[in-house]
Amino acid sequence: MNVDRARFFAEERWTGGVIGLGYVGLPLAVTMVENGLRVVGYDRSENRVAELNRGVSPVEDVSSDQLSSALASGLSITDEEEALAASDAIFICVPSPLGRNREPDLSYIESAAETVARVVRPGMLVSLESTTYPGTTEDILVPAVSAGGLAIDEDVFVAFSPERVSPGAEMKTGDISKVVGGVSAISTEVAAAAYRRVVASVYPVSSARTAEMAKLLENTYRAVNIGLINEMAQLAHELDISIWEVIDAAATKPFGFQAFYPGPGVGGHCIPLDPQFLAWRAKEANFATRFIDLAEQVNTKMPAYAATRVADLLNRSGLPVFGTKVLGVGIAYKPDIADDRESASIEVLRELERRGAAVAVLDPVVGSARIAEHGFEPVTPDDDLTGYAVAVLLTDHEMLDLEKIAAEAPIVLDTRGAYRRAGLQLDNVETL
């Protein structure tokens, strides 16, 4: 059965089931169809399902054309979980946020596991892709899958394989090597065979826990290095040295140095959150994660630091923050995407509002409607910017007209080094 099952996933035209059709699940479903497989995509949100069935993709990494052709060639999308029973392999791509006290909120994974328990049948592979603490696949998925009497490795196969896409980045789901760790050697083999049909390369590891921790290490590494460079940026400012020039110089070393850049804080739903899964699990083991805690302390203070730098610039011109018109440029959590979840840019602007500034926002990628939803006054690229005392560049979208902003706003604080990268040396632009 086991060897046969790996061969089945390697050779047959099987049906994949995807639970959760968001930033991760939808690209995975479409990639599977593009590789000749059939896919049942299940999402419990009726609105999401209706939108997708109209051929409208809410995710940057899948165009509506791509979605429509997938719908015409093997992808079916539904909000009825029973449809998943037709799948040979189920991939769980539901959210895994943090709760109020920054503890993992596993409710989505638990509810997806309950769905799997209701539709699982002999021969199925079940793979969890949601980012989570090491041990989740064994703690939550294995009991759910085997509750009805199916035996792991005899009847069903269970694995964890983290998704590593970065929305908006050039490398898409199928291009990035997939780390795959089963709850046993047999499950790893079966899962690796399935993933090889979908992605360019697969990297099997010895356990689901290893795969779970590998994902958390990747993002903890980023959070810690960003924390380090954010601290260095503050020190360099004190010493009247440009951190950007320092980084460029250090990056000429051909080995042993990887450039990270400062900014107004870390955002998005991965870098600020993922290390907390490790920190939470470490606490249970009575282990102190000092690097994670330190990086979080530094990074979460960056929005207030950026706001203080805006205040300092205004002060130099004899202006208070209170009652002054400030233009925030960019509220997405990173360039060239419309996603503003957990964005540090918004934190900077909220801090300025708390200090009494009148904040308006220019972000042509996020768009005016969403800006207004946040309670900020929206500004469009053609608007006159001369009425703002200061512009603070928070997200460096490619499409921003940097020259226009600096020509019209009397002072600019560039928290991303965008002017420097564009080769624009302007007297009224200060870099973080």
Ligand SMILES: NC(=O)c1ccc[n+]([C@@H]2O[C@H](COP(=O)([O-])OP(=O)(O)OC[C@H]3O[C@@H](n4cnc5c(N)ncnc54)[C@H](O)[C@@H]3O)[C@@H](O)[C@H]2O)c1
């Ligand atoms: N977005 C990213 O860039 C990214 C990158 C790597 C890893 N991840 C991880 O992938 C996971 C999914 O993230 P996402 O950004 O795709 O989330 P998302 O919010 O974009 O999409 C999740 C979808 O799951 C649906 N859903 C929730 N619970 C469900 C359930 N029980 N049954 C069926 N559908 C359900 C929601 O309606 C939603 O459409 C998370 O663990 C996240 O940390 C995300």
